Amino acid sequence: MTYHAHSGKLTDESDWQILSHHLTRVAARAGIYGSPIGLEGLAKIAGLFHDLGKYTADFQRRLHGINLRVDHSTAGAAVLMKMVPRPVREIAELVAYTILGHHAGLPDKFNEFGHCFLRRVREFEDRLDPVWKDQLSFDLGDLQMRELMGKLSPEKRIAEFELSVVTRMLFSCLVDADFKDTEAFYDALEGRQSNREWPLLQDVLPAFLAAFDAHMAAKSKDGEVNRLRGDILAHVRAGALNEPGLFTLNVPTGGGKTLASLGFALAHARKWDHRRIIYAIPFTSIVDQTAAIFRDILGEDNVLEHHSAIDEEHIEERWGRDKLKLAMQDWAAPVVVTTNVQFFESLFAARTSRARKLHNIAGSIIILDEAQTIPRPLLKPCVRMLDALARLFGCTIVLCTATQPALDASNFPDGLKLDGRELAPDPGKLSARLKRARIVRVGAMNNPELIEAIRAEPQALFIVNSRKHALDLYKEGKNAGVDGLVHLTTRQCAAHRRLILGDVKARLKNGETCRLVATSLIEAGVDVDFPGVWRAEAGLDQIVQAAGRCNREGRHPVEDSIVSVFSAPDYPPPREIAGLIGDMGRVIPKHEDLLSLGAIADYFGEVYWRAGPELDAKKILEGFKINRDGTDFAFRCVAEKFRMIESGMEPVIVEFDNDAEETVTELEFERISSGVLARKLQSYIVQVPPKARRLLIDNGHVAFVRPDIRGDQFAVLKNASLYRQEVGLMWEDAAYLAAESWQI
Structure with a gap:
C-alpha cells in the first residue's frame, strides 16, 4: 500500500503526495531552519515524525473523501517517547510538544482536558503500519543540543523558562517547514507559484x-x-x-x-x-x-x-x-x-x-x-x-x-x-542639551476651564486619559465657538488619523490656528510640534512623552514652552493610571526638574517597587517547570493568559475611502485569501467594546461579510452615518438610530 500525505486531483493517485517524501522534505527544511540556532538535529527528528499518524488505513480513507475523524498528530510524539532512552527523555519531550501541536497548537503537559500532552501520549493506540520504519531513516542520536545546553542559565527557574523558548523555536522550525512543503505541493498541483522570496x-x-x-x-x-x-x-x-x-x-x-x-x-x-x-x-x-x-x-x-x-x-x-x-x-x-x-x-x-x-x-x-x-x-x-x-x-x-x-x-x-x-x-548631558519644555502643575480643571485655556492658545495640544473625555471636550469646545479645533482619537480608523495628522502638521507649519484635543495615542513617537501642551494627570513616563510634542524643534525658549499638567475631577483616571499618578507624586518632592534622567529613574523605581509581584501578574513564568517526571510546560494556558492589550475590544471595518470600499468588495470573492484582505483592511479598523459591537450588529448597522467563507472575521459598518469626519465612529448612537428608524 502506498501512503500519502496529501491528496491530488487524479483518482489513480499519480499526482498525490507520497507520505515518506513529505516527511523527508519537511525534515530537511526544518533542519535548515534549525541549523543557525543549534536545533538542526531536533528539527529533523520533529519533521520526520510529525505526520507518522498518516501511516494508517483510516487516514488514507479520509484522503479518499470518507468522513472520518483521524488524529494524526499524536502518533509521532507517542512513538518517539516510547523509543527514546531515559537520558534524553527530557529533550525528546521538547520535540514531542512540537509534533503534538503542529496543527492545533502547542499543548500543555497536563490539564483537565483530553488534548494535553500526557493524556494523548498515554492513551495512544499504535495502529501504524510498521512499513514507516523501512521508509524513514532517522538517528535518535540527533536528540541533542550541546551548544544551547551550554548557554542555559545555571539558575534552575530561568533555565526552565529558557527550555520552553527552545521548544517554541523548534516548533516554529517544524510548522513553517510543514506549511511550506504543503504549499509547494499544492502550488505545483494547481500550476501556481507563491511569491515568498525576500532578499537576504x-x-x-x-x-x-x-x-x-x-x-x-x-x-x-x-x-x-x-x-x-x-x-x-x-x-x-x-x-x-x-x-x-x-x-x-x-x-x-x-x-x-x-x-x-x-x-x-x-x-x-x-x-x-x-x-x-x-x-x-x-x-x-x-x-x-x-x-x-x-x-x-x-x-x-x-x-x-x-x-x-x-x-x-x-x-x-x-x-x-x-x-x-x-x-x-x-x-x-x-x-x-x-x-x-x-x-x-x-x-x-x-x-x-x-x-x-x-x-x-x-x-x-x-x-x-x-x-x-x-x-x-x-x-x-x-x-x-x-x-x-x-x-x-x-x-x-x-x-x-x-x-x-x-x-x-x-x-x-x-x-x-x-x-x-x-x-x-x-544621556544626562543629552537630556539637558535637548530639553525643550518644562512641566508645570496647574491643579484641577473642569471642561469649561479647559475650553477657556484652549481658546487662549492659537496652537496647543490637549491630551486627556479617555476617549469619552476627548469627545466631550471637543463637542463642548465646538459649541462654545472655539475655532481651529481638531479631534484625534481611536474612534477614527488609522487611515483617517493619518489624514488628520497631516492636516495638523500643515497648520502648525503655516502658523494657522490649530487646537488639537487627543487621547494618549498622540504621545509616543508622533512627530508634531506644538508651542504648548496641556496634559491630564498620568504617570511621569506619559507626561515626558507629552512633553516631546512641545517645542519639539526648539523654535521657542524653554521657559515659554510649558507642559501644563492638570487633574480632571469629572473624569477619574483608570485604575492603572491612578496608581502611576501616585508613583509620580512620591517623586515630585525629590526633583525640581521632572524631565531629568534622575527623576525618571526614581519614578520607574517607585513603579516597580510598588508593582512587585504584579510585574508577572498572570504568573506566566510559573507555567514552565521541570521536575523529576520531566517537563511541565503549560503552553496553551500561558498563551491564553498572555495578552498585551486587555481591553477586550472588537474590530469594526469602516469603508473610509475608495481603497477600503474596493477591498470590502473583494471579500465576496473566495479565491482571494483572507490574510491578504485582512492586511489591506488593517488601516480601516475601529476597535469598539464587545457589547457596543453586538448592539451595532443586532440593529443592522454592522454586518459580517460572507460569513459562509470568512466566518466572523470581517465586521463591516453598513450605516455610514455612524462614522463622522470630526469624531469617528459613534457606536453609542446605535440603539437610538434603530429606535428612530422603527418609529419612522
Missing part, C-alpha cells in the same frame, strides 16, 4: 548602507539641534562594533532616535552577520510612520510592515485537495516593522499561525522602540524572553526610548545586564 539582509546590506548614508547626507546640518543629532548618530554607529547582546539607547525626544537606531542596526548587522532587523513599536500609528521612513530609505520591496488589526489567528486554515490557505507571514523580510503586541504575543503563542515566524526572529537585531510601554503586568515575562533571545539565539536587542525604564539588574528584580551597554553619548 546580508545580500542587500551594502545597498542599504549606501542609501542610508545618502539619506543622512541630504539632511540639513545647520543649527545646534541638527549638529547634535549628527553627533549622536556617529556615536551610536560606532557602538555597532560592540559584541551582540543587550543595549540601551537613551535619546531624548528630538535627538533623532529613529534614524540613529537604524544606523546602528545596519552597521551592527554588517559587523556581526545578523539575519534581519526587526522594529517593534507600541502603537500602530507609529508603525505606519516608521515603516514609511524605512521604505523611503531602503526601498519599497525590502520592508515588511505587519500590524494587522484583525487577529490573523482567526484566518481559516484549510487543508484540502483544492487549496491551502496560509495563516500568516513568516517574517522572512530583511527589515520587519511591527507592533509590540505582534512581537511579544507571537513569542508566547501556542498556535501555529503566530509561532511560525519565531525561527526568523533568531539571529535578528531587535529594536524595541518606546520600551517603557511594555505592560507592567507582563514585564517580567517579557524581560525574561528578551534575555533568552539575546543569550540563546544570537539576537541583539536595543531598548530604545526617551524615558529609559530601570530594567537593568541593579534595580529591577530579574532584570537585564545592561551596565556599560548604553549607545548614546552621555
